[in-house]
Amino acid sequence: xxxxxxxxxxxxxxxxxxxxxxxxxxxxxxxxxxxxxxxxxxxxxxxxxxxxxxxxxxxxxxxxxxxxxxxxxxxxxxxxxxxxxxxxxxxxxxxxxxxxxxxxxxxxxxxxxxxxxxxxxxxxxxxxxxxxxxxxxxxxxxxxxxxxxxxxxxxxxxxxxxxxxxxxxxxxxxxxxxxxxxxxxxxxxxxxxxxxxxxxxxxxxxx
Numbered sequence: 001x002x003x004x005x006x007x008x009x010x011x012x013x014x015x016x017x018x019x020x021x022x023x024x025x026x027x028x029x030x031x032x033x034x035x036x037x038x039x040x041x042x043x044x045x046x047x048x049x050x051x052x053x054x055x056x057x058x059x060x061x062x063x064x065x066x067x068x069x070x071x072x073x074x075x076x077x078x079x080x081x082x083x084x085x086x087x088x089x090x091x092x093x094x095x096x097x098x099x100x101x102x103x104x105x106x107x108x109x110x111x112x113x114x115x116x117x118x119x120x121x122x123x124x125x126x127x128x129x130x131x132x133x134x135x136x137x138x139x140x141x142x143x144x145x146x147x148x149x150x151x152x153x154x155x156x157x158x159x160x161x162x163x164x165x166x167x168x169x170x171x172x173x174x175x176x177x178x179x180x181x182x183x184x185x186x187x188x189x190x191x192x193x194x195x196x197x198x199x200x201x202x203x204x205x206x207x
Contacts, residue, residue: 001026002047007056009046009190016042017190020056029158029167031177034187040170041071041140043187047168048138067091068138073125080116081109084128095131102157103127103150118145126154130161137161139169143176155179178202 002024009017017039024030024047032040045051049065052058067087076083088095100106103123113121122145129139142158143151158180161167171177177184184201186194194204 001059001061003057003059004047004053005057007046007053007058009042009051010054015190017046017053020192022185022192022195024166024168025183026061026166027163028182029162029169029180030183030185031181032168032170032185032187033172033174033177038187039190040187042190043185044068044138044140044168044170062136066134066136066138067129067132069125069129069140069142071140071144073128075113075121075125077112077114079109080105080111080113080124083113084109084124084131087128088131091132093132096133097127097131099130099157100127102153119147119150122146123150130157135165137165137167137169139167141170141172143171143173151176 004020004022007017007020008015020043032043034040042051046053048068049060049062050068074086076086084100087093103126105120105123105127108116108120108124113124116124126142129137143154146154155176158167162180178198181198183197184195185192186205194201196204
């Protein structure tokens with residue numbers, strides 16, 4: 001469980017998040033939505049303790065941040081295999097290759113990361129995070145750059161993970177959100193305009 005009460009976050013004099021009240025439920029998938037610049041990525045980082053709020057009450061069952069999927073993930077000018085295993089080397093953690101195999105990218109292992117298409121890179125980044133098989137997932141626009149076939153596979157794989165993990169992700173695509181999400185948060189200009197369960201959110205949503 002992650003609880004936020006009257007959370008504010010600002011950089012210098014610029015307010016990024018304002019008066020955020022939010023409960024992330026264990027074992028559920030929470031989807032954070034909103035236009036570009038609304039504060040989605042900042043809220044995701046804050047929930048994962050990458051950044052600390054300027055003010056407000058923050059409480060989490062997680063003692064520290066966990067590896068997460070950023071919009072611009074770490075990419076070294078080495079091979080796919082090296083980039084895929086870099087977090088394992090840092091974290092000294094046993095990894096699960098299930099997603100790497102499902103995305104069928106093993107044939108790219110010896111290629112340089114900068115030679116891949118944006119979609120292929122995204123598959124490597126997603127597989128790298130999912131290889132940790134952690135109980136809490138923080139994913140920032142995981143479907144970016146993926147083609148339709150890969151996007152469908154991503155949805156299927158995430159639906160399979162839903163029953164075992166707490167997932168928090170940002171998305172722009174409402175159709176994907178409807179397939180994956182249990183609870184929805186809509187941000188605008190750093191404020192939550194609407195948050196509710198699947199059953200109620202889309203009945204109320206008219207922005």
